[in-house]
Amino acid sequence: xxxxxxxxxxxxxxxxxxxxxxxxxxxxxxxxxxxxxxxxxxxxxxxxxxxxxxxxxxxxxxxxxxxxxxxxxxxxxxxxxxxxxxxxxxxxxxxxxxx
Amino acid sequence: xxxxxxxxxxxxxxxxxxxxxxxxxxxxxxxxxxxxxxxxxxxxxxxxxxxxxxxxxxxxxxxxxxxxxxxxxxxxxxxxxxxxxxxxxxxxxxxxxxxxxxxxxxxxxxxxxxxxxxxxxxxxxxxxxxxxxxxxxxxxxxxxxxxxxxxxxxxxxxxxxxxxxxxxxxxxxxxxxxxxxxxxxxxxxxxxxxxxxxxxxxxxxxxxxxxxxxxxxxxxxxxxxxxxxxxxxxxxxxxxxxxxxxxxxxxxxxxxxxxxxxxxxxxxxxxxxxxxxxxxxxxxxxxxxxxxxxxxxxxxxxxxxxxxxxxxxxxxxxxxxxxxxxxxxxxxxxxxxxxxxxxxxxxxxxxxxxxxxxxxxxxxxxxxxxxxxxxxxxxxxxxxxxxxxxxxxxxxxxxxxxxxxxxxxxxxxxxxxxxxxxxxxxxxxxxxxxxxxxxxxxxxxxxxxxxxxxxxxxxxxxxxxxxxxxxxxxxxxxxxxxxxxxxxxxxxxxxxxxxxx
Numbered sequence: 008x009x010x011x012x013x014x015x016x017x018x019x020x021x022x023x024x025x026x027x028x029x030x031x032x033x034x035x036x037x038x039x040x041x042x043x044x045x046x047x048x049x050x051x052x053x054x055x056x057x058x059x060x061x062x063x064x065x066x067x068x069x070x071x072x073x074x075x076x077x078x079x080x081x082x083x084x085x086x087x088x089x090x091x092x093x094x095x096x097x098x099x100x101x102x103x104x105x106x
Numbered sequence: 107x108x109x110x111x112x113x114x115x116x117x118x119x120x121x122x123x124x125x126x127x128x129x130x131x132x133x134x135x136x137x138x139x140x141x142x143x144x145x146x147x148x149x150x151x152x153x154x155x156x157x158x159x160x161x162x163x164x165x166x167x168x169x170x171x172x173x174x175x176x177x178x179x180x181x182x183x184x185x186x187x188x189x190x191x192x193x194x195x196x197x198x199x200x201x202x203x204x205x206x207x208x209x210x211x212x213x214x215x216x217x218x219x220x221x222x223x224x225x226x227x228x229x230x231x232x233x234x235x236x237x238x239x240x241x242x243x244x245x246x247x248x249x250x251x252x253x254x255x256x257x258x259x260x261x262x263x264x265x266x267x268x269x270x271x272x273x274x275x276x277x278x279x280x281x282x283x284x285x286x287x288x289x290x291x292x293x294x295x296x297x298x299x300x301x302x303x304x305x306x307x308x309x310x311x312x313x314x315x316x317x318x319x320x321x322x323x324x325x326x327x328x329x330x331x332x333x334x335x336x337x338x339x340x341x342x343x344x345x346x347x348x349x350x351x352x353x354x355x356x357x358x359x360x361x362x363x364x365x366x367x368x369x370x371x372x373x374x375x376x377x378x379x380x381x382x383x384x385x386x387x388x389x390x391x392x393x394x395x396x397x398x399x400x401x402x403x404x405x406x407x408x409x410x411x412x413x414x415x416x417x418x419x420x421x422x423x424x425x426x427x428x429x430x431x432x433x434x435x436x437x438x439x440x441x442x443x444x445x446x447x448x449x450x451x452x453x454x455x456x457x458x459x460x461x462x463x464x465x466x467x468x469x470x471x472x473x474x475x476x477x478x479x480x481x482x483x484x485x486x487x488x489x490x491x492x493x494x495x496x497x498x499x500x501x502x503x504x505x506x507x508x509x510x511x512x513x514x515x516x517x518x519x520x521x522x523x524x525x526x527x528x529x530x531x532x533x534x535x536x537x538x539x540x541x542x543x544x545x546x547x548x549x550x551x552x553x554x555x556x557x558x559x560x561x562x563x564x565x566x567x568x569x570x571x572x573x574x575x576x577x578x579x580x581x582x583x584x585x586x587x588x589x590x591x592x593x594x595x596x597x598x599x600x601x602x603x604x605x606x607x
Contacts, residue, residue, distance in 0.1 A: 077143075098203040
């Protein structure tokens with residue numbers, strides 16, 4: 008039984024700025040459904056004697072030295088931007104009409 | 107826009123008690139950003155200090171800057187905090203284009219440092235400001251709003267974003283609520299930020315330039331009726347970017363809230379913006395509740411577990427803290443609490459200290475910095491430290507006065523010359539011909555002229571009215587254009603007139 012609808016996939020695609028064809032919506036709806044189902048199995052093994060954890064790896068204190076590395080050029084940095092103005096990322100109006 | 111009414115400050119304080127809270131953000135002065143190797147220089151051309159990590163390009167992963175962690179722990183130690191034995195970064199989700207990730211890496215319920223204090227001096231009393239927490243996060247990018255008439259977000263057509271600042275390590279220092287400051291609330295707020303700034307400088311962790319935004323302050327104010335035990339609703343004023351504004355914003359907010367409460371209204375919990383030009387605040391966006399941010403432990407960064415031995419070493423290695431240093435210098439210089447406070451308020455302590463280190467007696471160093479130089483700085487509307495004169499140059503002027511080569515009047519002219527860019531004190535003395543006339547022959551000739559021109563006064567002196575000598579000394583000083591040694595001139599005049607004291 009599918010819990011992820013093609014409308015939800017269309018919504019996610021829009022949020023992610025991905026252009027998906029109609030048949031892809033069905034395709035990914037089925038795939039996402041499987042992923043959600045797989046993740047749901049975690050709930051089956053999560054019992055009171057297993058402490059919550061935020062990280063999969065038993066690591067602490069991973070740091071880098073305070074050293075400068077080369078940055079991108081502005082052209083590279085802005086190459087993926089939908090809109091550019093004055094070497095800056097141009098974004099839609101931040102406050103809505105009600106502001 | 108409705109007009110805002112204000113209750114006069116004295117009346118507001120007679121009816122209500124303020125409770126303060128301050129959140130201060132300090133950009134650390136690390137060479138590279140918090141989670142990537144991009145440089146952190148202020149004022150670079152837009153989007154030249156960005157990389158896949160701080161632009162949140164897919165597949166990039168953050169790695170924490172070791173120096174930023176160390177600096178934050180040192181700040182916590184200097185603020186008498188406990189250092190977490192284990193803590194994590196948290197992801198703060200919000201939809202705003204100043205962070206390209208749609209979230210900011212911050213800390214939430216597990217800050218690096220908690221529960222400390224900072225003592226500040228206000229009008230001769232020590233006020234202990236409780237520190238709730240010190241945590242580490244990343245700064246945001248800089249938005250410019252285009253199309254509005256005033257460059258403000260309201261009415262803008264669109265915005266453009268520079269991510270150079272996004273990802274610079276940012277330490278947030280949050281006080282506990284500060285009740286009991288009463289009418290001194292504005293001064294306490296200012297003194298706290300001043301002290302914090304000095305502490306950051308002493309630790310060498312940030313350049314703390316408020317005008318460049320490397321120290322930023324959010325001021326929380328609430329009022330409760332006198333005698334009430336229940337605190338009122340607070341507002342948070344952002345955009346408070348100078349020490350003077352910290353003070354003004356508290357005062358203005360007390361006056362505004364008091365007028366609303368006295369009129370039976372209620373305070374809305376909101377963010378307000380401070381306007382440097384008017385000294386007033388205006389309403390901003392409503393304050394989001396903490397749960398709106400959907401905080402959760404940052405999965406891309408592993409936990410931090412500072413080694414207690416390392417922390418103890420950092421604590422032992424802290425420099426002499428500003429309040430301790432001030433007490434030591436006050437004792438060394440032998441000045442009163444009042445004079446010390448005046449020097450502190452004028453940001454003159456470091457300058458006086460450096461001038462003393464350059465060889466000047468403390469009293470002289472203080473006299474020039476707090477007198478003539480403070481006056482000049484005030485006239486020019488600049489900070490003392492911004493005057494184009496070095497402590498070593500001031501020390502040289504005091505030396506010239508002590509040796510008798512200059513008197514105070516000439517010394518002021520030398521300082522004026524140095525400030526005007528005419529060179530070092532000795533160069534100004536030479537170029538302007540400001541040496542005291544020590545040549546007895548030249549002085550003697552001037553005195554003879556003055557005696558001849560003031561025969562009446564000379565006669566009185568001969569007759570024993572020694573007080574009349576003042577007029578002749580004045581004449582000599584005038585004739586020498588201030589370059590004569592007044593004491594020597596007086597002695598010579600009396601000698602020439604055959605009078606002894």
